[in-house]
Amino acid sequence: MSDVSQFITSLSEGYYIHQALTIVGIFALGLLLLRLCVRKADAGWQYLLAFPMGLTLWSLSGFLLLVFAIPFRLPFLLILPGCLFSAFAFFCKREEKVRFSATDIVVILAVACLALVACSGLLNVSITNDTVYYYSVYPQMITKYGEYRKAFDVFLTDVGQTTALIYCLPYFFGFNETFGIQHFLNFNFAGIFYLSVYETAAQYFTKKRAVGAGAVSVLFLFTSTPFLITAKWVLANVYFMDFLFILFYFGYKCSHDRAEFERYKWVMCFLTAMLSMMRMEGGMMACFLILCLSVLAYTNREMIGYFLFPVFVMQAGYYAMLYLRLEVDPLYSFLDIKKALLMLALILGLFFYFLLIRNRRFQKLLTYPEAFILVGLTLGNLALCALNAEKYLTNLVCFGKNMILQSGWGYFGFIVLILLLLLPGNTGRISYPDFFCMGYILLTIAVCWARGGSLRVGIGDSGNRIMMQIAPFVVYALAMHVIKWYSSKQNEMI
Amino acid sequence: MMAGNDEKGVAKRSFSNYISMAAIIILLLAALLISSGKTRLVFTAVSIAAFLTLLLREQRRKQALSGFLLLFLMLSVFYNVQNLDRINPMTEVNTQTLYQEEDYVNQYYPDSFLRLLLKEHAVKIPYEIKHADEYLTDERREQGFYARYYKETNYGRFMRAYAKDCSISTDLPDMKETDQLVGQLSAFPCIGRANDMLRYTFLLNEDNVQESAYFWYSWYYYSYMVDERAEGKFFLYVRTEDIKEGDTLVALWDSAQNLYLMTEQYYENEVRGYE
Known part of the structure; x- marks a missing residue:
């Protein structure tokens, strides 16, 4: 080891074990929350959702403390989850008591081993300016002062707050970076993606073939350039991508089975709240997710209560803190008061849609809500183009060039196109994964128009990074098409 | 894209096949015009193979698709992973700190x-x-x-x-x-x-x-x-x-x-x- 490395290592004594233990702690907290709020959950999903739920619990607790100007300190951070656990234990009618088994101990030991690997430095990462300032300096300042301050300026309007809170973990628990946490989440996501594909494939294939489909899909995703770039880049994108996929899949999974929805409704509620503040466009993306879920078999009450309401609480609470309490108003920022009001108007619009229209009026027009939503998004894009054609077309050209010149895309775009041209299309109604992917593309183009300046050609461009987040959704959609074609149930819609 | 196999779908299949073939030709031309070097070679070879696949019967197409999937998987595993650092500079982690x-x-x-x-x-x-x-x-x-x-x-x-x-x-x-x-x-x-x-x-x-x-x-x-x-x-x-x-x-x-x-x-x- 060189002198510099030795010197740095001498300054970072204990960091390795602290980060590994933090990962185990987050996992254990998440598992406890799942045991309290999910009844008779599938063991696989419980263990796979534990870490994301642990991160969610940490971030949401911190976010609420900061928004309500309660000191962002460890004692208070423990009180909130404590209250939540108590509430779930007391109010949720449970047929069985919360039990921990020998399997849990084995799993936690496995988690600890995996955490040690994740934190070891074996896997490389990508670090840029945004990593250092948005996701290291800024979280360190939140931790130091224990509150949101007006001086934080553009960091309050441009940075995903719940993601920034994940990056506060080092400063609470005695380490310096979150590479291990990110790599562990990647390992976790491999399991989540595998199980998602496996579960769907098992409806069409034998168990053995479904295992193969899951394994091949994970291998393809985890070696695809846009996913790898996103997964290794120390920013908010990987967290956003993973959490959005969990909601995309669970939203779909639980719509087919009432029992599944009853099990996972609180999981989806918390994850939606978390997602809405993971990036500054998170609120918009959460509303898009809600629109996508609205084509599935959920009641209006469920849509409002478990999906829309958490987004409203997060967004409205944050804007009130930002504009009424702190009176922040940077000269140039991603989020400004106009966009904040537009966001609230959108949430209100969705509320009235669920209250007055969905499943009540215009039934003939809304026979194919997917088509309606996609047409709406397309018209929205055309309207933005009409408002500022130069900016819109510049952005569109940048997206195209980034993909063709492989700015982080590799051969992914080309491979997807070829496969789409070789696979048979669905007859009739568009499938949920396809609809989601198309909507995501249209929304990303629109969101990037609204962010301020134009995009640029380059891997680090914000719009390009948001678009790269589509990788797991596209791979899942393609996997579903392939599975369907190879199965005997060709005419069934996925 | 191809449609189903029923009688009503036969004429539809030919039409959608032609659409897919046309799209592949456009893709091939774009690849030849925009890309260069190894990328052009890969794009051209795959486009031609895809075009030929569309001429096959359905069962053969499934087999060909399996071949494509295997090819793409190998491309991902052996090319993407190894060239990642060239696309986006990676930092080798040798200390437990953000500063390396x-x-x-x-x-x-x-x-x-x-x-x-x-x-x-x-x-x-x-x-x-x-x-x-x-x-x-x-x-x-x-x-x-x-x-x-x-x-x-x-x-x-x-x-x-x-x-x-x-x-x-x-x-x-x-x-x-x-x-x-x-x-x-x-x-x-x-x-x-x-x-x-x-x-x-x-x-x-x-x-x-x-x-x-x-x-x-x-x-x-x-x-x-x-x-x-x-x-x-x-x-x-x-x-x-x-x-x-x-x-x-x-x-x-x-x-x-x-x-x-x-x-x-x-x-x-x-x-x-x-x-």
């Missing part, structure tokens, strides 16, 4: 190093961190931006925020006096540029004036100092070789906004006597 050895070699993110170092050490600085009102009077504002406000206070803000302890020592040389010591102090190892570090010290500025906002900091440390002025780059020099646990450090900065960090002992023995 290659950052030291390339002089990247020196403030990450400083934040790590200062956490364990008390620091003495020469300037009191005064409020903006003591610098930015109306008269001075009329004359343009008064850079002394940033020059005197921002390094101090950084030290106060990140050091174990930070105290003012008026015995220490101010910027003008430090200018006389530059020859000696710039022999310290240079760990990188300070522009970004100082640009983001707006986070630590509670003065609540327009000049304490990000916009002004960004303007001054980038647009003004880098684009408009030749002396826009300033550096951090840190003498780490004799820093031990518990040592108090001394931070000095010159008029050109270069920072020099050393142990108090070194300052007393080697620098102070030479002022």
Whole structure:
């Protein structure tokens, strides 16, 4: 080891074990929350959702403390989850008591081993300016002062707050970076993606073939350039991508089975709240997710209560803190008061849609809500183009060039196109994964128009990074098409 | 794309097949026109293979698709993973910190190093961190931006925020006096540029004036100092070789906004006597 490395290592004594233990702690907290709020959950999903739920619990607790100007300190951070656990234990009618088994101990030991690997430095990462300032300096300042301050300026309007809170973990628990946490989440996501594909494939294939489909899909995703770039880049994108996929899949999974929805409704509620503040466009993306879920078999009450309401609480609470309490108003920022009001108007619009229209009026027009939503998004894009054609077309050209010149895309775009041209299309109604992917593309183009300046050609461009987040959704959609074609149930819609 | 196999679908299948073939031809032309080298070769070969696949019967097409999937998987595993560093520079992690050895070699993110170092050490600085009102009077504002406000206070803000302890020592040389010591102090190892570090010290500025906002900091440390002025780059020099646990450090900065960090002992023995 060189002198510099030795010197740095001498300054970072204990960091390795602290980060590994933090990962185990987050996992254990998440598992406890799942045991309290999910009844008779599938063991696989419980263990796979534990870490994301642990991160969610940490971030949401911190976010609420900061928004309500309660000191962002460890004692208070423990009180909130404590209250939540108590509430779930007391109010949720449970047929069985919360039990921990020998399997849990084995799993936690496995988690600890995996955490040690994740934190070891074996896997490389990508670090840029945004990593250092948005996701290291800024979280360190939140931790130091224990509150949101007006001086934080553009960091309050441009940075995903719940993601920034994940990056506060080092400063609470005695380490310096979150590479291990990110790599562990990647390992976790491999399991989540595998199980998602496996579960769907098992409806069409034998168990053995479904295992193969899951394994091949994970291998393809985890070696695809846009996913790898996103997964290794120390920013908010990987967290956003993973959490959005969990909601995309669970939203779909639980719509087919009432029992599944009853099990996972609180999981989806918390994850939606978390997602809405993971990036500054998170609120918009959460509303898009809600629109996508609205084509599935959920009641209006469920849509409002478990999906829309958490987004409203997060967004409205944050804007009130930002504009009424702190009176922040940077000269140039991603989020400004106009966009904040537009966001609230959108949430209100969705509320009235669920209250007055969905499943009540215009039934003939809304026979194919997917088509309606996609047409709406397309018209929205055309309207933005009409408002500022130069900016819109510049952005569109940048997206195209980034993909063709492989700015982080590799051969992914080309491979997807070829496969789409070789696979048979669905007859009739568009499938949920396809609809989601198309909507995501249209929304990303629109969101990037609204962010301020134009995009640029380059891997680090914000719009390009948001678009790269589509990788797991596209791979899942393609996997579903392939599975369907190879199965005997060709005419069934996925 | 292809449709189903029923009678009604036969004519439809031919039509959608033609659409797919046309799309592949367009893809092939685009690949030939836009790409080059190995990429062009891969795009061309795969497009032709896909075109030919569309001519096959359905069962054969499934087999061909399996071949494509295997090919794409191998491409992903053997090409994407190995070439990732070429597409987006990766950092090899050899310490348990955000600051890595290659950052030291390339002089990247020196403030990450400083934040790590200062956490364990008390620091003495020469300037009191005064409020903006003591610098930015109306008269001075009329004359343009008064850079002394940033020059005197921002390094101090950084030290106060990140050091174990930070105290003012008026015995220490101010910027003008430090200018006389530059020859000696710039022999310290240079760990990188300070522009970004100082640009983001707006986070630590509670003065609540327009000049304490990000916009002004960004303007001054980038647009003004880098684009408009030749002396826009300033550096951090840190003498780490004799820093031990518990040592108090001394931070000095010159008029050109270069920072020099050393142990108090070194300052007393080697620098102070030479002022």
